[in-house]
Amino acid sequence: MKESRNWFPMPKKDAIFFIAIVLYVLLFFLPWTYEIKLLDISLVAWGGSLLFFLTPITGILVALSERQDKRK
Amino acid sequence: MKYTELSIIILYVMFCIILGIWAQRKISSSNAEMANYYAAGRNIGTVANSLAILAALGSGGSFMAGPGTVWQLGIPFLSWMTVGSIVGFALASILVAKPLRNSRKVTVTEFLNDRYSDSKAIKIAVPIVIIMGSGMYLMSQMKAGGLITSYVTGLSYEWGVVIIALVFILYVSMGGMLAVTWTNLLQGLLMIIIVLSLIIAGIIHLPVSWIDFFNQATTQNQRLGNVGATVPVAGYLGAFVTWATAVSITPHLVMRIFTSTNSKSAKLSLNISMLIYGILMLGLVFLLVPFIGTLGESLLQNNPSDMWLLLIAETFFGPIIMGIIAAGIMAAVMSSTDSLLLAISSAIAYDLYKGVVNTEADQQKTLKVSMIATWFIGLVIMLLTLNPPQYLVVLYTGAVGFMVACLFSPMVLGIWWKKANVSGAVSGIIVGGVSFLIAFFLFEMPYNSEILVSLPLSLVVTMVVSNFTEKPSEETLLKLEMYHKKETYNTSNERAASGVSEKANSFN
Numbered sequence: 001m002k003e004s005r006n007w008f009p010m011p012k013k014d015a016i017f018f019i020a021i022v023l024y025v026l027l028f029f030l031p032w033t034y035e036i037k038l039l040d041i042s043l044v045a046w047g048g049s050l051l052f053f054l055t056p057i058t059g060i061l062v063a064l065s066e067r068q069d070k071r072k
Numbered sequence: 073m074k075y076t077e078l079s080i081i082i083l084y085v086m087f088c089i090i091l092g093i094w095a096q097r098k099i100s101s102s103n104a105e106m107a108n109y110y111a112a113g114r115n116i117g118t119v120a121n122s123l124a125i126l127a128a129l130g131s132g133g134s135f136m137a138g139p140g141t142v143w144q145l146g147i148p149f150l151s152w153m154t155v156g157s158i159v160g161f162a163l164a165s166i167l168v169a170k171p172l173r174n175s176r177k178v179t180v181t182e183f184l185n186d187r188y189s190d191s192k193a194i195k196i197a198v199p200i201v202i203i204m205g206s207g208m209y210l211m212s213q214m215k216a217g218g219l220i221t222s223y224v225t226g227l228s229y230e231w232g233v234v235i236i237a238l239v240f241i242l243y244v245s246m247g248g249m250l251a252v253t254w255t256n257l258l259q260g261l262l263m264i265i266i267v268l269s270l271i272i273a274g275i276i277h278l279p280v281s282w283i284d285f286f287n288q289a290t291t292q293n294q295r296l297g298n299v300g301a302t303v304p305v306a307g308y309l310g311a312f313v314t315w316a317t318a319v320s321i322t323p324h325l326v327m328r329i330f331t332s333t334n335s336k337s338a339k340l341s342l343n344i345s346m347l348i349y350g351i352l353m354l355g356l357v358f359l360l361v362p363f364i365g366t367l368g369e370s371l372l373q374n375n376p377s378d379m380w381l382l383l384i385a386e387t388f389f390g391p392i393i394m395g396i397i398a399a400g401i402m403a404a405v406m407s408s409t410d411s412l413l414l415a416i417s418s419a420i421a422y423d424l425y426k427g428v429v430n431t432e433a434d435q436q437k438t439l440k441v442s443m444i445a446t447w448f449i450g451l452v453i454m455l456l457t458l459n460p461p462q463y464l465v466v467l468y469t470g471a472v473g474f475m476v477a478c479l480f481s482p483m484v485l486g487i488w489w490k491k492a493n494v495s496g497a498v499s500g501i502i503v504g505g506v507s508f509l510i511a512f513f514l515f516e517m518p519y520n521s522e523i524l525v526s527l528p529l530s531l532v533v534t535m536v537v538s539n540f541t542e543k544p545s546e547e548t549l550l551k552l553e554m555y556h557k558k559e560t561y562n563t564s565n566e567r568a569a570s571g572v573s574e575k576a577n578s579f580n
Contacts, residue, residue, distance in 0.1 A: 006490050008556050014166045021159060029309060034299040039283065040290035041147055041297035044308070048151030049357075052158055052350030059162040059343035066336055 013062045021055065077224040080395035081402055085239050087258075088406070121332050121341035123260030126349055127407035128325060129157060135267065135356070136216055136401045139384070140377030142357050143364045145302045146295045152308040153520075154353050156315025158346045164319040164329070165339040171487050171555040172326065173335040179415075180323045180479070181423035184497070187486040189548055191494040194482075195427050197501050199419035201478045202323050206416050207453055208471030213409040214240075214457040219378060220402050224395075233457050240406065241450035244413045245443045256411070259403035264348060266400035270381075271355040273388040274363065282359070289362035296361075303519050310521035314473045317527065321479040322472065323415035360384055413450055420445035469520055470512050477504035477526035481534040489535070490549055496538025504530030 010018075028047030036043040142150045177183040181198040188194045214237055221232030278285055295301040303311075319325050332338035363384045364372070375383060385397050421442035426433050433441070481504060482497035507529050511522035 008488050008490065008552065010166070010488070018163070018166050021162065025159075025312070029305070034305075037297065039286055039297075042299045044299055044305075045146075045148040045151045045297060048148070048155045048312075049354060051155045052151075052354050053347070055155070055159050055162045056343045056347035056350060059165055060340060060347065063165065063336060063339035063343060066339070 011066070013065060017058055017062050020058075024051065024054075074224050074226070074391065074394070074398075076391040077395035077398045080392075081221075081224055081399045084399045084402070089239070089242060091258075117333060118337045118341045118344065120257050121337065122344040122348070123264075124256035124331070124407075125161070125260075125325070125341055125345035127256040127260035127263060127403070128411045129161075129345070129349060129408075135263065135352075135404045136220070136381055137378040138353065138356050138381070139361050139364060140380035142361050143293060143296070143380070144377055147297055147357065147361075148299050149303045149308050149311065150357065153311035153315060155350075156312040157319060158350050159312070160316040160319030161325075161342040161346045163316055164326070165342045167484050168320045168326070168487060169329050169338045169342060170335040171552070172329050173332060173338045174555045174557075179418050179422055180321065180326050180483070181419060181427065184479075184482060184486065185423075185427065187492075187548070187552065188482070188494045188497050189545065191498070192428070193498045194494065194501075195423065197498065198479065199423040199427075201475055201501070201505065202419040202423075203416055203449075205471045205475035206323060206412050206419070207449065208468050210409060210412040210416065210453050211457050211460060212468040213405055213412065214453060215460050216378065217402065217405045217409060218457065219376070220398060220405065223379065223382065224398050230458050233454060236402075236405075237450060237454035237457070240409050240413060241447055241454075244410045244417070244450075245446040256407045259407040260345075262396075262400045262403045264352065266397050267352040267356060269393070270385060270388070270397070271352075271359050273385075274355075274359040277363075277388055279366075285362045286358070289365045292365045304521075306521040306524065307518040310473075310518065310524050311469070313527065314469060314476060314520055314523045317476045317480045317523075318472045321475060321483050323419070325411075356381075363387070413446055416449050417442045417446040420449070470522070473512075473520065473523045473526075474505060474508050476523060477508035477530055480504075480527060481530040485531070485534050485538075487552070487555075489538075490552075491538050491543060492534065493538045493541055493544050495541040496534040496536075499537040500530045500534030503533040 024047075028044055033043040033047060038046055138150070138154075172183055175183055175186060177186060180202065181195070184194055184198050185191070214233055217236035217240070218229050218233030221227070221236045222229045225232065225235075227235075275282075280288075290296045299305060329338045329342070332341060360381070364380055366387075367380065367383055371383060372380065382394075382398070382401070385394060389397065421438050425441045425445075426438045430437070478501045481500040482492070485492040485500075486497060504526050508522050508526035511517055511525050515522075517525075
């Protein structure tokens with residue numbers, strides 16, 4: 001990622017992951033999810049529940065793809 | 073008195089104390105006492121650290137009180153509140169894990185001091201915020217410990233609190249982070265086994281198909297799936313934001329980043345622990361919550377909702393398994409309590425005493441102060457927990473929100489924004505903290521939503537003030553740049569201990 005004068009650069013995958021989380025949360029907090037129901041549970045709750053898996057799995061994949069400085 | 077359950081818990085607690093004594097001996101024989109005490113020698117591998125993180129987050133509150141709270145406040149609220157901490161660990165792995173781990177600092181305050189050029193205001197303000205916030209958090213854990221001790225011993229709640237507080241203080245004061253890490257490991261494993269057993273037992277005891285059973289529960293309790301039935305949507309978002317941002321600054325969770333072997337391991341363990349936590353919590357919510365409806369109105373009214381999980385378990389298992397379950401829940405309470413107690417004692421001994429009061433203090437003196445601080449704070453919190461405030465859950469989430477409002481801006485902007493300086497950080501802490509307290513105490517805002525006002529305010533003020541005041545020194549920026557790239561060593565001893573040559577780490 002191109003270095004900014006005022007900000008330290010964030011690895012591209014981390015930045016995409018960060019933006020994706022924010023967009024996902026915004027999407028499910030919009031009112032369209034409130035009245036749609038599955039098993040009598042609002043879609044907003046299912047959106048939160050799905051994130052229980054999506055976030056850590058993506059986080060693990062992002063971390064695994066990172067190169068590590070071998071020195072401890 | 074439940075003798076079988078009690079015997080299992082006593083055996084478990086004795087094991088933790090023996091582990092504390094072993095850890096103390098190991099620390100005494102080590103050359104790097106401070107790093108061992110507060111950062112477990114920075115030598116905890118990915119799997120072990122994942123279990124320790126799981127144990128530190130999976131507190132009595134989340135596992136023991138989870139199903140009861142879902143029944144009362146509904147799945148939409150609880151799912152966003154719980155997933156807040158799961159997302160929080162992912163955010164921490166993106167926003168703070170690498171620079172924090174690479175800095176080789178021992179506490180949150182030490183890192184902020186380093187970033188903000190050892191400013192006296194930061195040195196004093198940050199530990200005070202941590203002590204206030206973590207202290208309130210600790211009270212809720214001691215309350216859960218008191219309840220479970222009272223459940224197995226038949227003694228009063230007050231005696232339960234006294235007994236369990238003394239045990240916690242004893243082994244934290246002896247072994248520090250090394251003891252906490254190894255007991256957390258065991259506690260993490262125990263929690264996984266127990267929650268999985270409960271989930272499997274739930275599946276075996278399903279009276280009808282799961283879908284029909286779940287539908288019965290949502291018909292019986294209309295609040296379970298409806299949006300806004302118990303808490304307004306702003307409350308969901310507030311709870312989510314509180315926990316999603318809290319992980320990056322909450323000392324007892326951040327300390328787990330310091331204990332890992334390297335920054336990649338820190339990132340991996342943060343996410344692995346959350347995957348396990350997510351699976352366990354979803355299992356509890358979707359499989360066990362419907363059983364609450366079968367317990368009967370009178371039983372629910374005569375027992376606090378925190379105990380409903382145990383009541384469900386009693387319908388599945390006999391005394392031996394119940395003893396192991398009680399020990400597991402105690403493990404959940406214990407693992408959070410000891411991490412919090414350690415975070416508070418390090419804020420006093422390491423940040424306030426060694427950082428401000430007696431900067432010349434040697435390691436032995438600092439560890440002695442830490443031990444005294446552990447006992448003093450532990451006993452004070454114990455006395456306060458004997459008569460807990462009526463709305464403890466509100467206060468403890470408020471305490472976490474208060475820490476976020478004060479510390480998130482200086483921490484995250486300090487790591488990523490080159491212009492963040494001392495004046496901006498101090499202004500951000502003050503504006504964040506004061507606006508949070510005003511919103512919390514003076515306005516009737518939806519539960520947990522104060523953070524939606526105070527966090528943006530703190531971020532804006534930190535940026536505006538930093539923008540119009542002196543830029544940080546070149547030395548500070550160079551140091552930060554290194555933290556973003558690789559691990560640094562402050563002394564030749566540290567470097568030698570890690571086996572890296574002088575050349576390989578030319579920055580210092």
